[in-house]
Amino acid sequence: KAGVTQTPRYLIKTRGQQVTLSCSPISGHRSVSWYQQTPGQGLQFLFEYFSETQRNKGNFPGRFSGRQFSNSRSEMNVSTLELGDSALYLCASSAMPGTSTDTQYFGPGTRLTVL
């Protein structure tokens, strides 16, 4: 079974631009979560989607948004990029939302560099 795929793997943007990252979950998985990983803050939760609905959101500014499509694929968008947005953005999928029945499986991430 194929794992979580994320595209693109690497991105370089300049301050003020916007970016869209894509995630395809494991086949049959319907829940997708996004995380930001930086050396200083570690892994931090961004949002969780299930059935095209955002179930939970982390403590990030409104510049960070996401959505999920009917085929469970998800995108996240960051507008008005700042230098501090440089990070590895990780997508994780699970069969169902929450962690009572299963946990999350991560993709390889998209490394975003903001210049």
Next chain:
Amino acid sequence: QKEVEQDPGPLSVPEGAIVSLNCTYSNSAFQYFMWYRQYSRKGPELLMYTYSSGNKEDGRFTAQVDKSSKYISLFIRDSQPSDSATYLCAMSGGSSNTGKLIFGQGTTLQVKP
């Protein structure tokens, strides 16, 4: 104070050693506990998933959860150079059964041949 505390290391051991990795946490609502392994420039890979207190073993890996002390551990027996990676503890739980995972900072492990 962070909800989950993990010693970042680095931790360096000789091949064949037993490795002990630990995390403490403050939120008594956590019920689900995970350990992930992350190689450089890769995404985290799930190693162990446990619910509530107790032990779980999978090959050379043993996970322990002590909810009364708010303390979890991962033991690696007969460590190999291929175990060199960053190990992340993660946890979640509570009444909302959110999929939000709270991670420790990660411990960098180096196993020397």
